Structures are given as C-alpha cells and as structure tokens.
Amino acid sequence: MFAKVLIANRGEIAVRIIRTLREMGVASVAVYSDPDRTALHVQVADEAYPLPGTTAAETYLQAATLIEIARSCGADAIHPGYGFLSENADFARACVAAGITFVGPPPDAIAAMGDKIIAKRLMEEAGVPVVPGWVGAADAKAATVATEASKIGYPVLVKAAAGGGGKGMRVVEDASALAEACAAARREAGAAFGDDRIFLEKYLPHARHVEFQVLADTHGAVTHLAERECSIQRRHQKIVEEAPAPGLAPAVRARMAEAAVRAAAAIGYANAGTVEFMLADDGAFYFLEVNTRLQVEHPVTELILGRDLVRDQIEIAAGAALPVRGDETPIRGHAIECRVYAEDPARNFLPSTGRIHYMETPDGPGVRVDSGVATGSEVSVHYDPMLAKLIAWAPDRGQAITRMRAALARFVVLGVITNIEFLQDLLGHPAFVAGDLHTRFLEEHSIGVTPGPPTLAEHAVAAFAATNRRRPPAGAIGAAETTAPDPWSSAGRWRGGLS
Amino acid sequence: MKVHLRTPGVEEAIAVTLVRSGAGADAPHLVTVGAESGELELEWIDADGGVVRHRGCVRPFRAVVEDDAVMIWLDGRTRRFERCDPTARRAAAGGGGGGVGHLLAPMPGKILEIAVQPGESFEAHTPIIIMESMKMEMTLSAPSAGRVARVRCVAGELVEMGACLAELEPVTPATESAP
Numbered sequence: 009m010f011a012k013v014l015i016a017n018r019g020e021i022a023v024r025i026i027r028t029l030r031e032m033g034v035a036s037v038a039v040y041s042d043p044d045r046t047a048l049h050v051q052v053a054d055e056a057y058p059l060p061g062t063t064a065a066e067t068y069l070q071a072a073t074l075i076e077i078a079r080s081c082g083a084d085a086i087h088p089g090y091g092f093l094s095e096n097a098d099f100a101r102a103c104v105a106a107g108i109t110f111v112g113p114p115p116d117a118i119a120a121m122g123d124k125i126i127a128k129r130l131m132e133e134a135g136v137p138v139v140p141g142w143v144g145a146a147d148a149k150a151a152t153v154a155t156e157a158s159k160i161g162y163p164v165l166v167k168a169a170a171g172g173g174g175k176g177m178r179v180v181e182d183a184s185a186l187a188e189a190c191a192a193a194r195r196e197a198g199a200a201f202g203d204d205r206i207f208l209e210k211y212l213p214h215a216r217h218v219e220f221q222v223l224a225d226t227h228g229a230v231t232h233l234a235e236r237e238c239s240i241q242r243r244h245q246k247i248v249e250e251a252p253a254p255g256l257a258p259a260v261r262a263r264m265a266e267a268a269v270r271a272a273a274a275i276g277y278a279n280a281g282t283v284e285f286m287l288a289d290d291g292a293f294y295f296l297e298v299n300t301r302l303q304v305e306h307p308v309t310e311l312i313l314g315r316d317l318v319r320d321q322i323e324i325a326a327g328a329a330l331p332v333r334g335d336e337t338p339i340r341g342h343a344i345e346c347r348v349y350a351e352d353p354a355r356n357f358l359p360s361t362g363r364i365h366y367m368e369t370p371d372g373p374g375v376r377v378d379s380g381v382a383t384g385s386e387v388s389v390h391y392d393p394m395l396a397k398l399i400a401w402a403p404d405r406g407q408a409i410t411r412m413r414a415a416l417a418r419f420v421v422l423g424v425i426t427n428i429e430f431l432q433d434l435l436g437h438p439a440f441v442a443g444d445l446h447t448r449f450l451e452e453h454s455i456g457v458t459p460g461p462p463t464l465a466e467h468a469v470a471a472f473a474a475t476n477r478r479r480p481p482a483g484a485i486g487a488a489e490t491t492a493p494d495p496w497s498s499a500g501r502w503r504g505g506l507s
Numbered sequence: 508m509k510v511h512l513r514t515p516g517v518e519e520a521i522a523v524t525l526v527r528s529g530a531g532a533d534a535p536h537l538v539t540v541g542a543e544s545g546e547l548e549l550e551w552i553d554a555d556g557g558v559v560r561h562r563g564c565v566r567p568f569r570a571v572v573e574d575d576a577v578m579i580w581l582d583g584r585t586r587r588f589e590r591c592d593p594t595a596r597r598a599a600a601g602g603g604g605g606g607v608g609h610l611l612a613p614m615p616g617k618i619l620e621i622a623v624q625p626g627e628s629f630e631a632h633t634p635i636i637i638m639e640s641m642k643m644e645m646t647l648s649a650p651s652a653g654r655v656a657r658v659r660c661v662a663g664e665l666v667e668m669g670a671c672l673a674e675l676e677p678v679t680p681a682t683e684s685a686p
Contacts, residue, residue, distance in 0.1 A: 358613055358640075359614055359616075359643070361615045361668075365571040389615045389640050390641075391641065421585070422569060423578065428585070429585065464543055465559055466586050467540045468525060469559060469579045470577045470586065471524075471525040472525060472536070473577050473579060474512075474590055475510060476551070
C-alpha cells in the first residue's frame with residue numbers, strides 16, 4: 009500500500025479523497041492555487057503545497073509542477089479526482105515515467121476514450137451499440153456536413169471529439185442553425201481542449217442517460233457495480249443522479265451491464281470507470297462514452313452497495329485483485345444525489361460568484377454531504393461552480409425523495425445564489441416522483457425558477473436583521489463569566505455566611 | 508421602524524414597518540407590508556440567526572447583512588433584499604430611452620472575443636461579444652439592429668456581472684410596441 013498520496017485536485021472531491029486516505033492510514037498531500045490557499049481541502053490534508061497562480065491552466069493543470077511536488081514530498085501515488093488532469097493520458101504517462109502511480113486507468117485506455125471518435129469506433133468493433141451518426145474529416149465542407157446531418161435526421165447533436173462536461177456540444181433543431189452550431193462547437197472545443205474536431209450524432213430527445221460503474225483490476229478482471237440514472241441535466245451537465253435507475257427492466261439492465269463490462273474489457277481497462285449509455289423508450293441502448301475516472305456522482309453507488317469507491321481505486325492502483333463482483337453485490341435501498349451549484353436558475357443557470365457569508369449543511373440518518381466549501385469560502389469565476397453534493401439514502405425511492413427534500417430545506421447558503429430551491433421544486437415535481445425521466449426533463453417541465461413574492465414573515469425577518477443590532481449571545485462564555493452569580497464569592501464577601 | 512426593501516427583479520421597493528406591539532423589550536413585533544400586517548415574535552439566538560414565532564410555530568431563520576443587502580433564509584427558502592432609499596434609487600434608474608443602449612455582462616467572467624468594431628453597424632441577433640465563465644461560453648447578441656458606439660472591454664479581460672461591455676446605438680428604431 010502507498011504511504012502518501014497527492015491529490016491533484018481541489019474542492020469537494022479533494023476533501024472526499026482525503027477522507028478515505030485518512031481511513032486507510034495513508035498520508036494525504038493537497039495542492040492549492042493562490043485563491044485556494046485557505047480552502048477546505050488544504051485544511052484537511054496532512055500536507056499542502058502551493059501551485060502559484062490563479063487560473064486552472066496556471067495551477068491545477070500544471071502537470072510537471074504536480075509531479076515535481078509529489079516527488080519532492082515523497083508521495084508514491086497521485087489521485088487526479090475528476091476534471092482537471094484526470095482524463096489526460098500525457099499526465100498519466102508522465103506520472104508513470106516519474107515512478108509515481110497514477111490512480112486511474114492505463115494511459116492508453118484514457119487516450120482511446122478521450123477521443124470520442126476513436127472510442128465510438130472501438131465500441132462498434134467490440135459489439136457495443138453506438139448512437140447513429142457521422143464522423144467526418146476535420147476539413148469537411150459545410151455542404152457535406154449539412155448533407156450528413158439531414159441523412160441522420162434532425163435534431164442532431166454536434167459534439168467535440170475531445171469533448172466532456174457538455175463543452176463543445178450543441179443540439180441543432182434544423183438545418184438553418186447547423187453552420188453556426190458547428191462553428192461555436194469548434195471554437196469552444198478548440199479553446200478548451202486544443203482540438204477542434206467535431207462529429208455529428210442523432211439526438212435522442214426522450215432518451216434517458218443511464219451509466220454503469222465498472223471496476224477492473226490490473227490482472228484483467230472486470231466487473232460492474234450497477235447503474236446510475238443521470239437524466240436530469242442542464243446544459244448537458246448532470247444535476248441530479250440516482251441509483252438504481254428507476255423502472256429499469258431487469259432484462260435491459262442485464263444487457264446493459266454485460267455491454268458495459270465488454271466495453272471496459274475491450275480497451276484493457278483498469279481501475280474505476282463509467283460506461284455511459286443513452287436508453288431509448290423501447291429499451292434500445294447506445295454507447296455514449298467512457299469516463300476514465302471517478303465520477304462526480306459516485307456516492308449514490310457507494311450508498312446502495314455499501315462500498316467506498318475511492319478505497320477500491322487506491323487498492324486496485326496498489327495492485328490488489330478485484331475486491332468485489334458486481335453480480336454478487338446485492339443492491340440495498342435507493343440513493344439520490346443533488347449537485348448544489350452557485351448559479352441562478354431564474355437567469356438560465358448563470359454562475360454566481362462571491363463570498364459565502366454563511367453556510368449550514370443538513371445531517372441526519374441517510375444524509376451525506378460532500379462539500380468543498382464552508383462559511384467564509386470564496387466562489388470565484390476560475391473554477392467549477394459546484395459547491396457541494398447532497399446525497400440521501402433510504403430503503404426505497406419514495407423515501408429517498410422525501411429525505412432529500414427535507415435535507416435540501418435545511419441546506420443554508422447565504423452570499424451566493426444557489427440552485428437549492430430549484431432542486432427542492434424539481435424533487436417535488438410529479439413527473440420526477442413518478443420516475444418519468446429523460447434528458448429533456450428540465451426543458452419540458454417548468455420547475456419553479458421564479459420565486460414568488462416574499463412572505464410577510466420573510467419581510468419581517470429581513471427588516472429585523474437590517475435594523476436590529478444582534479445582542480451578544482446569551483450563552484457566550486464571556487457573558488457567563490461576568491454576569492452569572494457565583495454562590496461562593498457572593499456568600500463569602502457579602503454575607504459572611506449563608507443566611 | 509421603517510425599512511425599504513427591494514427584491515431582485517422587482518422594480519419598486521416595498522416599505523416594511525416593524526414595531527413592538529407592546530411596551531416591553533420582549534413584546535411581539537407588528538409587521539406591516541403594504542396592506543398586509545401581522546404579529547410575530549423575532550429573536551436572535553446567535554450572530555447568524557434566531558427564531559420567528561408565529562401562531563404557535565417556531566421557525567429558525569438565518570440572516571446576513573452586508574452593506575445595503577440583507578440575505579435571509581427561512582423555511583428552506585433564501586431571499587436577498589436590497590435596502591434602498593426610494594428617491595435615490597429612482598434617480599439612479601435614469602430616464603430611459605436615451606438612445607444609447609449598454610450591453611451589460613450577464614455573468615462574471617472572461618471576454619473571449621469582441622465580434623464587432625467601434626462604428627460598425629449590425630443587424631438584430633448579430634453576435635457582439637463572446638464571453639466565458641466557469642466552463643460555459645455565452646454569445647451576447649444585439650437585441651436589435653444598430654451601430655457600435657463604443658466598445659468598453661478587451662479580449663481576455665475579466666469582468667464583473669453587470670459591467671458595461673459596449674455601448675450600442677439603435678438605428679432607425681422600429682415603432683415600439685408593447686412586448
């Protein structure tokens with residue numbers, strides 16, 4: 009086992025990885041940009057070293073600096089978390105070259121899956137169904153692209169070969185918008201990934217996004233750890249995930265699980281990964297992509313299986329044999345995750361930045377909070393606006409929804425605008441409760457994004473807070489010492505004895 | 508005590524009157540908002556919040572006061588209010604229809620590209636500025652046909668939400684109709 013692991017990440021995922029390392033008795037090393045010098049992940053790590061600079065490019069994406077820090081502090085492994093360098097094959101190779109274990113799959117598997125065009129071809133060869141589409145040449149003429157798009161049939165999805173997290177992705181409803189969407193996708197992909205190749209896919213508007221967690225060891229064994237339903241998305245980014253997928257027919261589930269394991273085996277996968285599928289109304293499913301890293305939504309899998317996926321990742325990276333077999337692990341209950349974002353649902357989910365003046369997270373049976381921020385944290389434009397993940401577990405889906413709604417109602421963030429109330433409304437929507445989910449759920453259902461007028465009590469509290477100086481807390485230590493009657497001193501000094 | 512509070516997205520500030528309904532320092536509060544009024548008790552517990560007692564219910568609240576903003580959390584809902592003096596605010600809002608429109612940053616972020624030149628004319632929906640914030644790219648397009656009077660940002664610049672990015676003059680404005 010490793011003695012010390014460096015976490016090449018920030019925020020909630022860095023905090024979450026450090027928690028497991030501590031449980032395993034492995035020392036943790038955090039890294040931090042200038043704005044993150046007092047961040048939560050820095051506070052909880054055993055050691056922390058600076059990455060001078062502000063932007064992601066100057067700091068958390070500095071592969072050479074990260075490896076140098078790992079080397080000089082004696083870390084024998086690097087956990088990349090998600091985002092940043094987690095799906096960067098060159099970084100994984102550089103770690104190996106420096107004699108540091110990369111907690112993730114082999115670099116070649118990352119490279120193959122990182123190129124969505126290659127990934128699609130590999131999956132087709134492995135007999136995994138893929139979404140109908142067109143993979144064109146980078147210099148294809150606009151007319152060719154238009155012809156291919158109409159062959160596929162609108163709506164089509166323009167995607168970046170190097171894409172991820174919704175970047176460089178556009179839904180095109182008809183031919184008139186195609187050229188502009190392709191240009192925008194190219195520009196976005198070029199800026200984000202340094203690779204502006206795009207391809208077209210049939211857009212499946214009523215399909216569900218269902219993904220399978222896979223786990224493979226370095227000795228060739230592959231298994232799956234059940235599925236997650238992730239259809240609730242805005243801007244192609246997930247905001248609510250759950251496990252297991254509600255209403256998934258056992259036969260379909262079995263076929264998807266088998267395809268996921270086949271997909272992972274076909275690329276010589278090792279460590280934790282996720283095979284994403286689109287699932288159509290008729291039970292047909294199509295390969296979407298493989299995320300060669302720990303997913304944001306991994307906690308829902310952990311809660312229904314009673315596992316720690318970060319522990320699994322670290323043990324596998326250290327050479328252990330597969331700790332579990334998916335078909336032997338019974339699913340227990342239901343888990344839902346809500347991503348709490350600093351964004352304004354009333355203004356098309358635009359990011360909100362600023363200082364978190366006050367934050368309070370819910371707790372109670374079956375409630376888990378993975379947070380990267382606390383009271384006093386700054387939310388800047390430089391990083392992802394996700395603040396925390398709230399995860400609720402219960403014996404069944406209905407109870408999990410109830411528990412999640414109650415927990416959301418006790419999640420307080422003052423200072424930046426969040427989507428907490430939006431999530432409350434979403435979880436209470438009849439279609440969500442019924443499990444009638446698809447990737448256009450938020451476009452088709454009007455969730456209460458515009459808050460109603462403030463109530464009398466809200467006005468009263470605001471006026472009270474604005475005009476009343478807070479009194480010193482009645483139970484404060486200082487106050488107690490000076491004002492509480494002391495029976496001994498008063499008895500001695502003033503009375504000379506008890507009367 | 509009278510406070511003028513405004514909620515984002517609502518033009519007019521609302522006058523909220525909060526007085527003790529009796530003599531003692533612990534007497535319940537009487538709150539009046541427009542034609543509506545009610546009696547409730549408000550009490551701090553610590554520096555971050557307290558409780559509201561109303562018709563047999565005791566509910567926790569949290570509050571943060573910053574400059575002229577009041578942020579509160581009550582019953583699972585978060586509200587932000589601006590404290591404002593109604594006369595000062597009306598002056599700041601300006602007369603409207605001054606001829607020049609300001610293209611404001613809808614989010615804090617980085618300017619990626621300025622797609623127009625000063626003096627350039629454009630059609631409605633022409634992309635003017637492309638900006639990015641936290642992994643998201645956004646194209647700011649012209650609301651109507653016009654001419655670029657002035658560009659007030661540069662590519663690569665980090666801007667705050669609400670920053671004026673460009674001044675646009677509408678050309679031959681069509682007869683305005685109610686939306």
